[in-house]
Amino acid sequence: MPSRKPIVGGNWKMYTTQDAAAGLARDVAAGLIAGTGEGAGVEVVVFPPFPYLLTVGAVLRERGGPVALGGQDVWTQPEGAFTGEVSGEMLRDCGCTHALVGHSERRHVLGESDELVGEKLRAALSAGLHAVLCVGEKLDEREGGRTDAVNERQLRAALAGVGAGDLSRVVIAYEPVWAIGTGKTATPEDAQRAHAAIRAVVASMYDADAAEAIRIQYGGSVKPGNAAELFAQPDIDGGLIGGASLQASDFLAICGAAGGSAR
Numbered sequence: 001m002p003s004r005k006p007i008v009g010g011n012w013k014m015y016t017t018q019d020a021a022a023g024l025a026r027d028v029a030a031g032l033i034a035g036t037g038e039g040a041g042v043e044v045v046v047f048p049p050f051p052y053l054l055t056v057g058a059v060l061r062e063r064g065g066p067v068a069l070g071g072q073d074v075w076t077q078p079e080g081a082f083t084g085e086v087s088g089e090m091l092r093d094c095g096c097t098h099a100l101v102g103h104s105e106r107r108h109v110l111g112e113s114d115e116l117v118g119e120k121l122r123a124a125l126s127a128g129l130h131a132v133l134c135v136g137e138k139l140d141e142r143e144g145g146r147t148d149a150v151n152e153r154q155l156r157a158a159l160a161g162v163g164a165g166d167l168s169r170v171v172i173a174y175e176p177v178w179a180i181g182t183g184k185t186a187t188p189e190d191a192q193r194a195h196a197a198i199r200a201v202v203a204s205m206y207d208a209d210a211a212e213a214i215r216i217q218y219g220g221s222v223k224p225g226n227a228a229e230l231f232a233q234p235d236i237d238g239g240l241i242g243g244a245s246l247q248a249s250d251f252l253a254i255c256g257a258a259g260g261s262a263r
C-alpha cells in the first residue's frame with residue numbers, strides 16, 4: 001500500500017480578527033515545532049479569512065514553520081472585472097500554496113453549482129495551487145440513501161477536465177453537511193464507507209494508483225476527542241477542521257492525532 005501523508009486543514013471561516021489570527025498562527029506554528037518537529041508525519045495548512053492572509057503568512061514565515069497557507073475560496077479567472085473576487089494568482093502572490101474549493105457553505109449558503117466548483121478547481125490548479133475539493137451530502141440526501149451518489153456527482157463534475165498529472169495537487173475533503181458545526185460526527189465506520197466509495201470513484205475516473213495516492217480528509221465536528229478514531233480508518237487521511245481549529249490547543253491535538261495515524 002502506498003503511504004499517504006495525512007493532511008490537517010484549519011478552516012477559520014469568517015472568524016478571528018487580525019490580532020487573533022496572528023496569535024493563532026503563532027501558537028499553531030510554535031506548537032507544531034515544539035511537539036512534532038521537522039518532518040513529522042502530518043501536513044498542516046491554515047485557511048484564514050482573505051484580509052488576514054498576508055499577516056498570517058508573515059507570522060508563519062517568521063516561524064520558519066511547518067504550516068502552509070491557503071485561501072478559503074478562489075475565483076475562476078486570473079484577473080478581470082469581477083468585483084469582490086480573488087484569483088488563484090493573487091492567492092499565490094500573497095504566499096498561499098493551497099485553496100479550498102466547493103466548501104459546503106459556498107455550495108449551500110451561496111448557491112455555487114457543481115460546474116462552478118469545477119471551474120474554480122481548474123483555476124486553482126492552473127494558478128499552481130494545491131486544491132482541497134470539498135464534497136458531501138445534506139441530511140435529506142443522507143436519509144434518502146443518496147450519500148454516495150451525491151459525492152460521486154460532485155466529484156465527477158469537479159474533476160472533469162483535471163488530468164492525472166494535476167490530480168497529485170488535489171486533496172478531497174469529505175464533509176457531510178449535517179455534521180458541520182453541529183457537534184454531530186459521522187461514525188468512523190460511516191465515514192470510512194463514504195471515503196472508500198469516494199476512492200472508488202477516483203479509481204474509475206483515473207486508475208487504481210491515482211485512487212491509492214489521493215488523500216481524502218474527513219470534516220464535520222472533528223474534535224480532539226474523536227479525531228484519533230476517525231483518522232485510524234484506512235481511507236481517512238486527516239481532517240478539515242472548522243470550530244476546533246480556532247483554539248490552538250485543540251487544533252494541535254488534532255494534528256497530533258493525524259500524525260499518530262501516519263501509515
Ligand code: 13P
Pocket residue numbers: 011103175179180181182183219220221222240241242243244
Ligand atoms: P466544524 O469542524 O466546525 O464542524 O466545521 C467543519 C468544516 O466545515 C471545515 O471546513
